Each structure stands twice: as C-alpha cells, then as structure tokens.
Amino acid sequence: MKNPFGKRKEPLTDTQLLMTITIGIFVVMYILAMTLLGGGFLHAQQIFDMLNDNASLIIVSCGLTIVMIGGGIDISVGAVTSLVVMSCVLYLNNGGNVFVSILLALGIGLAFGLVQGFLISYLEIQPFIVTLAGMFFARGMTTILSVNPQKVDHAAFAKVRDTQIVIPWLGYTAKNGNLVPARIELGVIVALICVAFIFVLLKYLRLGRNFYAMGGNQTSALMLGINVKRTRFFSYILSGLLSGISGFVFMMHTGAGNATNAAGMEMNAIASSIIGGTLLTGGVGNVIGTFFGTMTLTTIKKIVVSSGLNDPWWQSITTGGMLCFFILLQSVVLGRRSKKKKS
Amino acid sequence: MQEEILLQMKGIDKKFPGVLALNGVDFTLRKGEIHALMGENGAGKSTLIKVLTGVYQKDGGEISLEGQNVSIKSPQDAQNKGISTVYQEITLCPNLTVAENMFIGRENGSWIKRKEREKRADEILGGLGIPARSTQQLGDCSLAVQQMVAIARAVDMNCKVLILDEPTSSLDDKEVNMLFDLMRDLKSKGVGIIFVTHFLEQVYEVSDRITVLRNGELVGEYPVEKLPRVELVSKMMGKDLDELSTLGEHEEKKTIVNDVLYEAEGLSSSEAQPFDFSIRRGEVNGFTGLLGSGRSESVRAIFGADKVNGGTVKIKGEQVKVTKPIDAMKHGIGYLAEDRKRDGIIAELSVRENIILALQVMNGMFKPISRSEQEAFADEYIKVLNIKTASRETPVGSLSGGNQQKVILARWLLTHPDYLILDEPTRGIDVGTKLEIQKLVLKLAEEGVSVTFISSEVEEMLRTCSRLIVMRDRRIVGELKGKDLNQTQVMKTIAGGEA
Numbered sequence: 001m002k003n004p005f006g007k008r009k010e011p012l013t014d015t016q017l018l019m020t021i022t023i024g025i026f027v028v029m030y031i032l033a034m035t036l037l038g039g040g041f042l043h044a045q046q047i048f049d050m051l052n053d054n055a056s057l058i059i060v061s062c063g064l065t066i067v068m069i070g071g072g073i074d075i076s077v078g079a080v081t082s083l084v085v086m087s088c089v090l091y092l093n094n095g096g097n098v099f100v101s102i103l104l105a106l107g108i109g110l111a112f113g114l115v116q117g118f119l120i121s122y123l124e125i126q127p128f129i130v131t132l133a134g135m136f137f138a139r140g141m142t143t144i145l146s147v148n149p150q151k152v153d154h155a156a157f158a159k160v161r162d163t164q165i166v167i168p169w170l171g172y173t174a175k176n177g178n179l180v181p182a183r184i185e186l187g188v189i190v191a192l193i194c195v196a197f198i199f200v201l202l203k204y205l206r207l208g209r210n211f212y213a214m215g216g217n218q219t220s221a222l223m224l225g226i227n228v229k230r231t232r233f234f235s236y237i238l239s240g241l242l243s244g245i246s247g248f249v250f251m252m253h254t255g256a257g258n259a260t261n262a263a264g265m266e267m268n269a270i271a272s273s274i275i276g277g278t279l280l281t282g283g284v285g286n287v288i289g290t291f292f293g294t295m296t297l298t299t300i301k302k303i304v305v306s307s308g309l310n311d312p313w314w315q316s317i318t319t320g321g322m323l324c325f326f327i328l329l330q331s332v333v334l335g336r337r338s339k340k341k342k343s
Numbered sequence: 344m345q346e347e348i349l350l351q352m353k354g355i356d357k358k359f360p361g362v363l364a365l366n367g368v369d370f371t372l373r374k375g376e377i378h379a380l381m382g383e384n385g386a387g388k389s390t391l392i393k394v395l396t397g398v399y400q401k402d403g404g405e406i407s408l409e410g411q412n413v414s415i416k417s418p419q420d421a422q423n424k425g426i427s428t429v430y431q432e433i434t435l436c437p438n439l440t441v442a443e444n445m446f447i448g449r450e451n452g453s454w455i456k457r458k459e460r461e462k463r464a465d466e467i468l469g470g471l472g473i474p475a476r477s478t479q480q481l482g483d484c485s486l487a488v489q490q491m492v493a494i495a496r497a498v499d500m501n502c503k504v505l506i507l508d509e510p511t512s513s514l515d516d517k518e519v520n521m522l523f524d525l526m527r528d529l530k531s532k533g534v535g536i537i538f539v540t541h542f543l544e545q546v547y548e549v550s551d552r553i554t555v556l557r558n559g560e561l562v563g564e565y566p567v568e569k570l571p572r573v574e575l576v577s578k579m580m581g582k583d584l585d586e587l588s589t590l591g592e593h594e595e596k597k598t599i600v601n602d603v604l605y606e607a608e609g610l611s612s613s614e615a616q617p618f619d620f621s622i623r624r625g626e627v628n629g630f631t632g633l634l635g636s637g638r639s640e641s642v643r644a645i646f647g648a649d650k651v652n653g654g655t656v657k658i659k660g661e662q663v664k665v666t667k668p669i670d671a672m673k674h675g676i677g678y679l680a681e682d683r684k685r686d687g688i689i690a691e692l693s694v695r696e697n698i699i700l701a702l703q704v705m706n707g708m709f710k711p712i713s714r715s716e717q718e719a720f721a722d723e724y725i726k727v728l729n730i731k732t733a734s735r736e737t738p739v740g741s742l743s744g745g746n747q748q749k750v751i752l753a754r755w756l757l758t759h760p761d762y763l764i765l766d767e768p769t770r771g772i773d774v775g776t777k778l779e780i781q782k783l784v785l786k787l788a789e790e791g792v793s794v795t796f797i798s799s800e801v802e803e804m805l806r807t808c809s810r811l812i813v814m815r816d817r818r819i820v821g822e823l824k825g826k827d828l829n830q831t832q833v834m835k836t837i838a839g840g841e842a
Binding site for chain 2: 011014204212216219221223
C-alpha cells in the first residue's frame with residue numbers, strides 16, 4: 001500500500017477496490033460541490049465542521065465495521081452512546097471528576113460489549129436480536145436517568161470541552177472583515193486516533209485478520225484453526241468500547257445529555273460502513289473506507305441543505321438513495337469481478 | 344513403492360443411535376502411496392475419515408501413526424499429529440490472500456509478518472508447482488488452484504497423511520490432471536494420500552491400492568492392478584459375480600412399444616451433462632450407476648429442478664419448454680426427490696396439507712381446494728396407499744420414513760401425472776413398504792403412467808424397470824433391455840473399461 005497509485009503487481013482485493021471507489025466518489029462529489037455550490041464548501045472549515053459534528057459517528061462506525069467484517073451486526077451502538085452521554089453528564093453534575101467520567105464511559109461501553117458479545121458468541125443467539133434488546137435496554141436506561149435534557153455544569157470538563165486546535169492560516173475572512181480561524185475539536189483527534197488504531201488492528205494484527213477470515217467463511221475459519229467464538233466475542237467488545245468512547249466524544253461536542261441523543265446513529269453508522277465498502281455479508285471492509293463513508297454521507301446532507309432543500313426528509317431520502325446506489329454499485333463491481341474470474 | 348506402514352487403523356467401531364456405522368474396520372496406509380477409499384452410500388467411508396480426523400470419537404479399535412498408538416481428539420489435534428484433510432467444499436477464506444490462507448490460524452504472536460509469510464508461501468507454491476501467487480486474493484483463483492493451496496497449507500504443516508475427500512467433483516479434466524500431478528509429486532515425497540472419490544476412472548489413474556467398505560464393514564484391500572473394475576463395482580454393491588451368474592433369472596420384461604410420451608435431446612443443466620432420453624407411455628425405466636454418477640442430476644434436469652442450460656424437450660410429440668418445476672408439473676410430470684427430508688416433506692404440516700400441496704400449487708393460489716375436498720382426498724389416499732398415520736391431521740414429521748414417502752407419493756398421484764419420476768423412493772424404509780411401492784409402480788404403469796425409477800439397489804430396479812439407462816462418471820454409457828437386464832450385465836456396464 002506504499003504507493004496506491006503506482007503500478008501494482010496484483011489486482012486490488014475486494015476490500016481495496018470498494019474503498020477506492022468510495023474515496024473516488026467522495027473526492028468527485030466534494031469537488032462538484034465546491035464548483036457548483038461554492039459558499040461554505042470553499043472553506044477548509046467546512047471539512048472541519050463535518051468532522052466536528054460527526055466525530056462520534058466516525059467512532060461508532062469503526063466499531064460497526066469491525067463487527068460487520070466479522071459477519072455480525074450491532075444496532076445497540078447509538079443507544080449505548082446516548083446512555084454514556086447521560087450517565088457522564090449526571091455524574092459530572094454531581095461533582096464528578098473528568099478522568100473518572102472517561103472511565104465510566106469506557107466501562108459502560110465495555111459492559112455492553114461483554115454481555116452482548118457473550119450472548120452472541122458463546123450462547124449463539126442472533127446478533128440482531130441481542131443488540132436490538134441491548135438498544136431498547138440502553139434507551140430505557142437513558143430515560144430512567146433523566147427524562148429532561150441535562151446540561152453539563154462542570155468547570156474542569158468545560159476546559160476539556162473547549163479545547164480546540166486552532167489553525168489560523170486555514171481560516172477565512174468573514175463578511176464583517178474578521179478573520180475566522182479554522183477550529184478542530186478534541187473529539188476529532190480522538191476519532192482519528194480510533195480510525196488509525198483500528199486500521200492497524202485490521203491490517204497488521206492477527207486478531208484483525210481473524211475478523212476477516214471469520215466473516216469470509218465461518219466454517220473455514222474454524223477449520224483453519226481460528227478460535228471463532230473468541231474472535232467474535234472480541235469484535236463485540238471492541239464495538240462496545242468504541243460506543244463508550246463515542247459517548248464521551250458526543251458529550252464533548254454537545255455539552256449536554258438528552259434522552260434522544262444519537263437517535264438513529266446506529267443506522268447512520270451502518271450506512272457509513274456500507275458506503276465505505278463494508279459488505280453486510282462479512283469478510284470485506286476497511287475503516288479508512290468507513291471514514292470516507294461517513295464523510296460522503298455528511299457531504300451529501302450538506303449539499304442537500306445548501307441546495308435549499310432544508311426540510312429534514314430530504315436528507316433521509318438522499319441518504320436512502322445513496323445507500324441503494326452504493327449497494328448496487330458494490331454488487332455490480334463484485335459481480336463483474338467474479339464473472340471475469342470464471343472466464 | 345515403499346512398504347513402510349504409516350498409518351494403521353485396526354478394528355475401528357463407531358456406533359450411532361440405532362446404527363453401527365463402522366464395525367471392526369481395518370485400514371492401512373503406507374508411506375508414499377495413494378490409497379483409494381471406495382464405497383457406496385452408507386458404506387462408512389466418511390465416518391471412517393471423520394474418526395481419523397477427530398470429528399468423531401471411535402467407540403472401539405486402535406489407531407497407530409508411524410508405529411505409535413495415538414488417540415485423536417479433535418480436527419486440530421489431527422492436524423498437529425500430521426493428519427490433514429482437504430474437503431470437496433474448500434475450507435479456506437476466499438476474501439483473504441493465498442499467503443494468508445496458508446498461514447492464518449497457525450501462527451503465534453499478535454502481529455502478522457506479512458512479507459515473511461508471502462516469501463515463504465511463494466517458496467512452497469513454487470516447490471509444489473502450484474500456479475498461484477502468494478499475494479493474490481484466493482477468490483480470484485480457480486477452484487483447482489484453491490484446492491491446491493489447501494493442500495500446500497497441509498504440506499507445510501508437515502502432514503504425513505493427506506486425506507482428499509472428493510477433491511475432483513467440481514474440477515474439469517485439465518484441472519484434475521493438475522491435481523493428479525501434485526498428488527504424484529507428494530507421493531514421491533513420502534506423503535500417504537487417502538483418496539476418496541466416486542469416479543472410477545480417476546481411481547484407476549492415480550491409485551496404488553483400493554480399500555472397499557460396505558455397510559460399515561471392510562470388504563477388502565486390494566492392489567489396484569489386481570482388482571478389475573467389474574470386481575470393484577460388484578464389491579461395492581455387495582454382489583459376487585459368480586454368485587450373480589447362478590442367481591435365478593428375473594422374469595424377462597417386455598419392451599414397451601406404446602407412443603413416446605417424453606423425449607429429450609441434448610438436455611443439460613447446471614449439474615448435468617447433456618444427455619438424450621425418452622420414455623414411452625406406461626413404461627417403467629430407470630437410471631442406474633454408482634453414487635455420484637449423475638443419475639439424480641439427470642432426472643432433476645428433466646423436472647427442471649436445477650437450472651436447465653440447453654436441449655430440446657418434446658412431450659406427446661410437441662416441443663415444450665421445461666425450465667422450472669412448475670412447467671414440468673403443468674405438463675403432467677411429477678418428481679419425488681431423493682432427499683425426502685430436505686426436498687420432500689414439510690414436517691410441521693399435517694398429512695392432509697402435505698398431500699394436497701402439489702395440486703394446490705398447480706391450481707394456483709386463487710383456486711383454493713375446499714376443506715371438505717382436501718379431507719376427502721387425504722382420506723382416499725391414506726386408504727389407497729395404506730398410509731399408517733394416527734389421523735389425516737397428524738404432522739408428517741412424526742410418521743415413519745416409509746409412510747412419509749407414501750405421503751409424498753400421494754401428493755403426486757393426486758395431480759394425476761402422465762409421468763412420474765421417483766428418485767430413491769425406497770431408501771431407508773422397511774422391506775414391506777419397499778415391496779408396496781414397487782407394486783404400486785407396476786400398477787401405475789399398467790394404468791398408462793410412465794415412471795422413471797432410481798434406486799441404489801439394482802435388484803429392485805430389475806424387478807420394476809423394463810429398460811435401464813446406465814451412467815458412469817456423469818455420462819450415459821449404456822442402455823439395457825430384454826435379455827440384458829440382469830445383474831452381471833448391469834455391473835459390467837457400470838464398470839466399463841477393458842477390465
């Protein structure tokens with residue numbers, strides 16, 4: 001992968017092929033938006049805003065990508081994120097400590113990962129059912145904690161929350177003549193670290209390759225000597241942990257807890273993974289692709305809004321259309337490949 | 344050939360509830376030999392392989408590897424001891440690279456050493472002459488190469504005993520030759536290969552020895568040059584040739600001269616090679632051959648059960664298109680599938696519901712059969728076929744095998760077919776019911792229904808069919824009628840070749 005555009009000896013693997021398509025589409029779409037719509041798209045801050053707003057989505061999508069590569073699904077991630085946000089907000093408002101609140105976030109995520117992973121891997125219950133139950137459970141818990149929105153009122157946390165990386169030279173001059181520097185929130189850094197970490201895990205670590213083997217063909221993975229149950233267990237633990245991190249990042253972005261936080265996030269995460277080239281059937285996918293999947297999804301939404309279609313349903317409709325388009329594209333591309341192989 | 348004994352299995356017993364799957368079976372594999380393991384359905388060869396690879400635990404007997412007594416606890420354990428299996432369905436991951444498939448699951452350490460792996464994989468592949476590159480995605484390789492990669496993995500794991508379970512079923516001739524070259528190469532390196540296949544030609548092409556099993560018992564072990572094909576077939580089927588010739592003559596069947604009802608020319612499907620076939624009104628004919636010879640695939644093509652690729656079909660002299668089961672049904676063809684549990688009964692539904700199923704499908708869903716009609720039909724056939732069931736509302740799953748089969752027969756009889764295809768209708772059912780079904784077939788034929796009958800038991804076919812189509816290695820190799828309808832002739836035709 002040192003030189004992805006240079007001459008390769010081998011044709012791209014399915015994973016690489018789908019990821020390349022996603023990145024290509026993202027770049028083309030963004031350039032089109034810049035030339036046709038101009039406005040915000042011409043400023044670097046547009047990209048940073050997209051990252052700031054979606055840091056937690058990127059993180060849960062990474063977790064979901066791992067699970068989906070392994071041939072599973074986890075739809076509890078959004079609800080767990082929401083539960084983490086509410087728990088941490090209440091804990092901080094009751095005089096908690098920021099460091100402990102991070103541990104709390106990780107703990108809640110881990111707990112969900114452990115329980116769901118155990119049920120799915122060792123008791124062999126359908127992942128969809130288990131995580132659906134997890135989703136309802138986490139949503140219910142969030143509402144029990146507080147029906148009303150809760151704002152964080154905590155000095156130390158406010159400091160962490162407001163920490164931003166400011167890049168003046170990437171800024172732009174606003175209409176009133178002031179220079180608005182580019183701002184990146186701390187959560188984005190966390191998200192990028194997660195992406196990098198999962199990328200290394202999936203590409204260079206034995207556990208990561210075992211996820212692919214398991215998703216490619218479970219029986220084969222077993223015959224090849226992989227401990228499939230344990231591997232699957234780990235995939236859900238990772239997804240849970242990332243939901244925990246996502247919750248904390250979400251709180252850093254919004255600074256408040258609300259029972260409806262991160263509603264529908266699991267579906268956006270699934271969409272990001274699929275657009276990023278992860279196959280629902282397992283064995284194919286990559287977090288870099290997922291990252292661009294999230295960005296593509298967000299860009300589409302921004303384009304819709306910039307085009308003056310402000311009603312929320314337009315975003316849903318375009319997301320739906322986009323998803324169909326990508327799934328169709330994937331099946332056409334992979335179908336052509338397998339045909340070529342046979343001839 | 345070296346004579347050093349590599350693997351010895353002695354007096355292996357394996358019991359399953361109600362069945363003795365292996366009864367004191369001996370098997371010996373020497374270093375550097377290719378040893379074919381042969382047997383028909385239920386002979387116990389796959390059970391024996393599973394005992395050897397640790398999938399099943401033996402109930403008695405001893406296994407020794409290179410003179411040491413061993414007990415094999417799991418497939419993993421078998422691999423560690425140097426016993427590797429390559430299955431017909433490739434047990435590798437198509438989404439990973441060739442190198443990964445060769446090394447995954449058998450390395451320690453958290454980090455993978457990609458470069459090192461790829462170098463090593465290329466060395467092994469090169470050494471064995473396998474046309475694959477380590478960095479290729481496995482799914483991009485042909486099935487034959489994928490199989491060879493699986494073998495390469497086994498070889499690199501220091502396998503001493505290599506089990507190839509039906510490795511050639513999905514390969515074409517060229518690929519089979521590539522695989523054979525690899526097998527001979529491994530043999531010269533001292534690996535003992537157990538070759539499980541149902542292709543006679545291939546057995547004689549590469550094997551050094553043949554062990555034949557039948558009904559869970561050892562028939563014998565023979566050097567390949569001392570076992571002519573006809574004898575191999577007769578041993579697999581459990582009939583001695585000498586015994587056969589003295590066996591009483593069957594009543595000679597008249598050749599039917601009615602109009603041709605069904606005629607196919609060059610019919611082929613995704614599973615079946617092109618073949619010609621015809622049947623006359625009121626005729627009972629049959630496809631015979633060893634397991635895997637293509638007999639079931641051929642009748643499935645007639646019924647349109649697999650994807651039909653080509654050929655012309657004439658029914659009652661008119662050219663028609665039969666590509667789906669519903670087409671066949673509309674033209675009066677009924678098909679009783681080989682695997683009644685999977686393709687036949689719907690276990691949770693009652694006897695009544697199972698019986699009216701085909702008729703309802705043919706009528707279409709907007710012309711429901713009234714409840715009282717359904718009950719009348721069910722009662723009629725329960726009586727006619729003597730189906731032993733508590734009531735017509737009993738779930739079919741709780742009936743005995745023979746009675747389940749009768750229910751499916753009733754389902755087809757209710758549609759008043761002109762042509763009925765029965766694939767192994769008597770498998771796994773008691774002798775009494777077998778006779779009843781045979782009688783029923785003959786009675787139907789008298790009434791003018793044409794029947795194609797398939798059975799693993801040649802005698803049963805000789806009793807019912809007036810014409811036998813013989814298949815070998817997926818091709819029709821002969822047609823027997825009149826005087827030629829006897830066991831000796833059937834076996835000679837199945838065996839074919841010079842022997």
